[in-house]
Amino acid sequence: MSGVLTMILAGGEGTRLSPLTAVRAKPAVPFGGNYRIIDFVLNNFVNADLLQIFVITQFKSHSLMKHLSRAWRVGGVSNRFIDPIPAQMQTGKHWYLGTADAIYQNLHLIEGLDPEHVCVFGGDHIYKMDIRQMLDFHRNKNAKLTVAAIPVPKEQAHEFGIIEVDADGRMIGFEEKPKNNPKTIPGQPDMVLASMGNYIFEANCLVNVLNADAAQPDSKHDFGHNIIPGLYPQGEVYVYDFSTNHIRGESQSSAGYWRDVGTIDSYYEANMDLISIDPPFDVYNRFWPLRSYTPPVPPAKFVHDQANRTGQAISSMVAAGSIISGAIIYQSILGYNVNVHSHSYIEKSVLMGNNDIGRGCRIRRCIIDKDVRIAPNTVIGEDLEADRKRFHVSAGGVVVIPKGARIGFDNE
Numbered sequence: 001m002s003g004v005l006t007m008i009l010a011g012g013e014g015t016r017l018s019p020l021t022a023v024r025a026k027p028a029v030p031f032g033g034n035y036r037i038i039d040f041v042l043n044n045f046v047n048a049d050l051l052q053i054f055v056i057t058q059f060k061s062h063s064l065m066k067h068l069s070r071a072w073r074v075g076g077v078s079n080r081f082i083d084p085i086p087a088q089m090q091t092g093k094h095w096y097l098g099t100a101d102a103i104y105q106n107l108h109l110i111e112g113l114d115p116e117h118v119c120v121f122g123g124d125h126i127y128k129m130d131i132r133q134m135l136d137f138h139r140n141k142n143a144k145l146t147v148a149a150i151p152v153p154k155e156q157a158h159e160f161g162i163i164e165v166d167a168d169g170r171m172i173g174f175e176e177k178p179k180n181n182p183k184t185i186p187g188q189p190d191m192v193l194a195s196m197g198n199y200i201f202e203a204n205c206l207v208n209v210l211n212a213d214a215a216q217p218d219s220k221h222d223f224g225h226n227i228i229p230g231l232y233p234q235g236e237v238y239v240y241d242f243s244t245n246h247i248r249g250e251s252q253s254s255a256g257y258w259r260d261v262g263t264i265d266s267y268y269e270a271n272m273d274l275i276s277i278d279p280p281f282d283v284y285n286r287f288w289p290l291r292s293y294t295p296p297v298p299p300a301k302f303v304h305d306q307a308n309r310t311g312q313a314i315s316s317m318v319a320a321g322s323i324i325s326g327a328i329i330y331q332s333i334l335g336y337n338v339n340v341h342s343h344s345y346i347e348k349s350v351l352m353g354n355n356d357i358g359r360g361c362r363i364r365r366c367i368i369d370k371d372v373r374i375a376p377n378t379v380i381g382e383d384l385e386a387d388r389k390r391f392h393v394s395a396g397g398v399v400v401i402p403k404g405a406r407i408g409f410d411n412e
Contacts (some may be wrong), residue, residue, distance in 0.1 A: 009102055033333045083236045196227075209227055249286065369402050
């Protein structure tokens with residue numbers, strides 16, 4: 001696989017995920033107690049033994065860069081690397097103008113390694129994919145470009161590039177984020193075939209199309225708006241059906257699981273998927289390890305066993321370093337170093353880590369960012385009208401507490 005280079009696009013602002021992205025890039029947002037969003041695409045490539053990876057960063061990249069340096073260092077072999085590449089204005093004094101321009105401004109990295117194929121993947125989705133299977137499809141078709149795709153409900157078509165495909169898997173139509181009358185899947189009038197934003201290019205083709213696009217002043221310099229529509233009519237663009245991707249140890253119910261956690265509600269629901277009895281996304285599959293940074297902290301601890309004061313977690317995930325002291329955690333995810341004091345009750349919530357929850361608190365359907373302290377007897381999530389006066393509340397009624405907040409104290 002030495003002829004395969006990977007470019008992961010991890011530079012987006014993630015404005016729809018605010019306030020979680022107020023101080024960090026979307027791929028750096030903590031997820032699932034132990035992870036960051038970027039970890040899932042990186043694990044897909046590492047588990048496929050594809051270890052020539054550039055991570056293209058831009059906005060608010062410090063947290064992401066720090067995580068990459070801690071969790072994803074590769075050493076000892078010269079042709080294996082996971083290197084963050086900050087925006088450097090290689091082609092002029094401007095930031096990346098679009099997804100295609102982000103790769104164009106880094107063409108020197110591709111030309112320096114001279115690969116046969118280049119994988120261009122997004123860095124902000126939750127899924128598992130054995131990339132080797134998509135590569136095999138791409139090579140067998142002698143494709144110039146292969147686009148990974150999944151079916152999504154028709155009402156979500158405006159969020160994706162919508163694809164038409166023939167019986168041989170060749171792309172015969174593409175429309176980026178159609179507002180009206182998207183092309184549906186034959187025989188499934190309520191579903192459309194959506195691009196996942198994951199591409200495998202024949203390297204020379206990628207270089208040629210990016211150079212041509214850069215010369216067009218009216219282009220948006222975007223893969224969905226410009227590159228794919230200009231390339232597929234030539235007949236060498238194919239579509240990879242993500243639902244056919246198989247990973248050892250995964251249940252059939254998890255086939256095709258992919259989440260674009262671009263909003264607070266989609267992020268929240270994807271976290272809740274992890275703690276269901278038969279999770280559609282299983283972090284415990286020993287055949288597909290999910291690596292991340294693990295801080296040097298002790299195991300989680302549950303203390304007190306008295307009437308009305310028992311430390312327990314039910315249908316939940318609790319990361320290391322956490323202390324549940326006479327409190328109840330129900331259907332929730334707790335990151336590293338969360339301290340929940342006696343007589344508190346946390347339900348259907350996500351706590352990202354380094355949190356201190358005072359005695360007697362009641363917290364429901366809440367996302368609590370890192371380094372938050374909450375005063376004793378605070379109630380969040382039971383009266384959304386009152387919560388909206390103090391906090392961000394999503395369309396689905398999820399309350400979000402921003403990083404570093406002090407809630408319920410005199411200086412709040």
